[in-house]
Amino acid sequence: MTFAKASEIYTDILAQIATVEPRVAGAISQELADQRASLKLIASENYASLTTLLTMGNWLSDKYAEGTVGHRFYAGCQNIDVVESVAEEHARELFGAEHAYAQPHSGIDANLVAYWAILQHRIESPTLERLGAKTVNDLSEQDWEDLRREFNKQRVMGMSLDAGGHLTHGFRPNISGKMFQQHSYGTDPATGLIDYAALERDAKEFKPLIIVAGYSAYPRRVNFAKMKEIADSVGATLFVDMAHFAGLVAGKVFTGEEDPVPYADVVATTTHKSLRGPRGGLVMCKHEYADAVDKGCPMVLGGPLGHVMAAKAVALAEARQESFRVYAQNVADNAKALAEGLMRRGVNLVTGGTDNHLCLLDVQSFGLTGRQAESALLDSGIVTNRNSIPRDPNGAWYTSGVRIGTPALTSRGFGVDEFDRVAELIVQVLSATTPAPTSSGAPGKAKYVIADGVADRTKAECAELLDGFPLYPGLTL
């Protein structure tokens, strides 16, 4: 599709939307303008292709398709069967997975599918077999009650939140923390890296049903062969949540022991972060878990979104092209350049660098909290998010860190020189920012002051930098 055609299509669609609800048409247009104007360093965000985005706006949305390909609870699902099976075929081929399930609506939903599939396969199925029952409906009240109690006793180990783990890895504010007893593993205080020996010792003692590997804010690679070895040694299922770094797996930046797919029993991911597809989720697994995973809808998912699965199929097809490998390698090279640019200018990075797509800045040396740094950067046109650092003295709300990633700006065409300039701009803002005193005179954790003129100057410099790398070039809206 040429951008000239896309411009016409969008102009028509927005005019049509405006006849029904102009505020919505306005917000859609404004979002494009805002995304074009911001230096987007949020490590979990990206820009999907226009082809992927346009694949979502259609009547596949109008179809109910509960069930799986060829086995639906509704009639007339032949076209949903096509898009779902194409998405799953691309996922299997791209990642070398034994089985793929394209229905999850998001990363959190994909994780829920994974957890229930593991519980079903490891706890429910053996119980049914032992009791000679075909389905849970055949169980007596007492046997059902016993099984429910058994579910409730299960344990999960996941990476601690301040080391970069995710709420869905067994933490109390998420359903996973209410389903499972959780024990966290952290990072070595000296190196900042995962301490596999400590993890192994803890796993032997805690005896989890599931070990979760994966993260949202850990700037390093994980050895999944080692993780699998530890999981096997305690009889645990290895579940890898690659929501953040699936693009680096797809683009073959993570290979061998750093590729989770050959090692993990179950893998879940988002499709919209480094993978650059539509907002959504995906589960892959070994054959052994396939039947349980395929029960995701209606186990924990609402009816599949045919239009989004269609867009997943398109984005996964794009990710199988050679150009995506180049993109993924650039994401990693750019993150290194960004990290080096920051460290050269005196910034402390958690673990002293990065070897994936993100960096975690420790902003304590600027005398700032993560919240102050995040706000000052935003005032200066740089979009990041504050994040805890390991053993964070400022807690999970104010934090002492800022997380930045390269997937989005790499999609816009930024290279290592541009990311070095980004490092310069970040340091320019942070070194001109001081905490505002509270009423007692002590430095506060939220308010801050940026030296005169720095925010405006940085904003102009960001705009100049972005000018050379238009978002959806040729799309005139």
Ligand SMILES: *Cc1c(COP(=O)(O)O)cnc(C)c1O
């Ligand atoms: C982003 C993320 C999720 C959640 O994805 P949603 O699509 O927002 O539900 C889950 N796990 C990890 C590790 C993530 O980074």
